[in-house]
Amino acid sequence: MTDTVLVTGAAGLVGRALLRQLTAAGRPVLAIDRVSTRISGVDVVAIDLTETHALHALAGRQKLAGILHCGAISGPMVGKEKPFSIVETNIVGTANMLELARIHGVPRFVYCSSASVYGSTGGAPINAATPPQPSTVYGASKVASEQLVNAYAREHGVSGVSLRLSWIYGPERSTSCILRRMIAAGLAGEALDLPFGAGFPRQYIHVEDAAAALVAALDAPALPRTYYDVTGGRIDTLDRVAELVAEQVPGARITLREGPDPLDDHHGPIDIEAARRDLGYRPAIDLPEGIARFVEAMRAAG
Numbered sequence: 001m002t003d004t005v006l007v008t009g010a011a012g013l014v015g016r017a018l019l020r021q022l023t024a025a026g027r028p029v030l031a032i033d034r035v036s037t038r039i040s041g042v043d044v045v046a047i048d049l050t051e052t053h054a055l056h057a058l059a060g061r062q063k064l065a066g067i068l069h070c071g072a073i074s075g076p077m078v079g080k081e082k083p084f085s086i087v088e089t090n091i092v093g094t095a096n097m098l099e100l101a102r103i104h105g106v107p108r109f110v111y112c113s114s115a116s117v118y119g120s121t122g123g124a125p126i127n128a129a130t131p132p133q134p135s136t137v138y139g140a141s142k143v144a145s146e147q148l149v150n151a152y153a154r155e156h157g158v159s160g161v162s163l164r165l166s167w168i169y170g171p172e173r174s175t176s177c178i179l180r181r182m183i184a185a186g187l188a189g190e191a192l193d194l195p196f197g198a199g200f201p202r203q204y205i206h207v208e209d210a211a212a213a214l215v216a217a218l219d220a221p222a223l224p225r226t227y228y229d230v231t232g233g234r235i236d237t238l239d240r241v242a243e244l245v246a247e248q249v250p251g252a253r254i255t256l257r258e259g260p261d262p263l264d265d266h267h268g269p270i271d272i273e274a275a276r277r278d279l280g281y282r283p284a285i286d287l288p289e290g291i292a293r294f295v296e297a298m299r300a301a302g
Contacts, residue, residue, distance in 0.1 A: 003063045004028040005218065006106075008071030008097060010044045011037050013173045014112060014165075015070045017211035030062065033071065049093030059104050066108035066218045069097050073138070074175060083137040090141035091148070098152045098160070109160035110217045111149050113142045113227065115203070117164060120265040123201065126229065127271040135265060150226050161223045163213055166231040166270060169290065170207035171297035176263060178238065179204070179291070182245045183298055186252030197238035197256035203270055204241075205232040206285035206293075216279040228275040232290075233283040235269050244288055248295040 005022055009015040010031035019040040022029050029042050032055075036046035047054045049071050072090045094111065101109045116139035117132040124130075134140040142164075149160040169179050178197070185192035213230045217223070236244075238261065242254040260266055275281040285293070 003065030004030050006030045006032070006059065006064050006067045008032055008049065008067070008069050009074075009112070010039065010042070010070075011035055012070060012074060013168060013170055013207050014210055014214070016040070016172055017170070017207045018068055018070065018214060021208070021211050021215055030058070030064070032058070049089060049096055052096050052099070055096060055100055056103065059100050064104060064106045066110065067097060067101055067106055068110050068112070068214050068218060069094065070112040070214075071097075072112070072141075080136075086137050086141050090138070091144045094145040094148055098148055098158060101158050101160070102152060102156045107159060108218055109149065109152070109158050110214050111145060111160065111162040112214060113146055113162040113164045114139065115164050115166045115229070115231075115267060115270060116265060117143045117146065118265065118267060121267055123266055123268045125268040125271065128274070139265075146227060153226070159223065161217050161225070162227040163217055163275075164227055164229045165210050165213070166203040166205050166229075166267075167264070168207050168210050169204050169294065171294055171301075172207070178261070179241060179245070179294065180298075182242055182252070182254050183249060183291075183295055185254065186245055186249030187295070187298060189251065191253040191255070193255045193257075194238075195257045196259035196261055198258045200238050200260050200264075201235050201267065202238055202241065202261070202264065203231040203235050203267065204287055204290070205230065205283070206290040209283045209285055212284065213275060213279065213281045216281050220279050222278075224278050225274055228279060228281075229270050229272050230275050230281060231270050231272055231283075232285070232287060233272060234287060236287060241287070241291075244291050245295075247288070248292050
């Protein structure tokens with residue numbers, strides 16, 4: 001495949017990983033974000049997802065093989081006090097990108113969704129029978145955007161799919177991250193006492209695995225499903241995560257109290273078998289290795 005891949009949200013955590021993987025594979029990339037920068041040898045063009053004329057002018061300059069749509073207000077902890085901005089960016093922005101795909105005949109549209117669509121399941125397992133019941137405006141914006149992807153596929157023939165990614169981590173994450181707080185405290189020799197988290201489950205996915213899953217969906221010859229759940233393939237409590245951090249940062253002093261993470265839904269194990277079967281997705285970076293990489297990157301950054 002030699003046609004250009006359009007990546008939205010290219011300066012974000014997942015977008016950066018996508019640029020690394022796509023350029024490493026020698027694939028031409030058109031990258032956009034709200035800010036202009038240069039990542040992995042690619043110039044990121046500053047365009048907002050609501051700027052329809054600019055989007056179409058840019059897309060019309062070259063043939064697009066697909067769109068990897070990661071641009072959004074990212075996570076329920078971001079923009080919480082301005083819910084309409086979440087609606088405008090996440091839902092209207094997705095509609096604009098789907099219109100771009102329809103008008104320019106883009107062969108594949110991959111939407112970066114979230115496990116937040118499920119809301120809290122009270123620890124019950126998540127599988128194909130689990131209905132979306134979002135507990136936040138952010139989660140609702142993801143459900144709405146998924147439905148737009150499905151409707152554009154049915155009504156307008158846009159080949160689209162949504163990937164419901166679990167909690168993404170990596171050294172470049174800029175939004176709230178307990179894992180980063182744990183590592184930072186350990187490296188600084190400071191005690192960290194969290195008023196929640198003991199026994200609370202989380203399903204992390206390394207950003208490189210998340211990006212690989214999106215590329216796999218882009219390249220899949222067929223898409224039997226409209227969405228796929230994608231995680232790192234394991235579930236750990238946050239106190240277990242603290243133990244894994246302590247293995248990499250000897251002397252780390254992390255204490256967690258009983259109670260749920262106020263910024264996260266309570267999910268049981270998420271079934272990723274469909275992504276394995278249809279997309280060939282296999283998590284490559286297990287959590288202990290991912291934490292080791294995270295620690296190394298933070299040490300190097302000083």
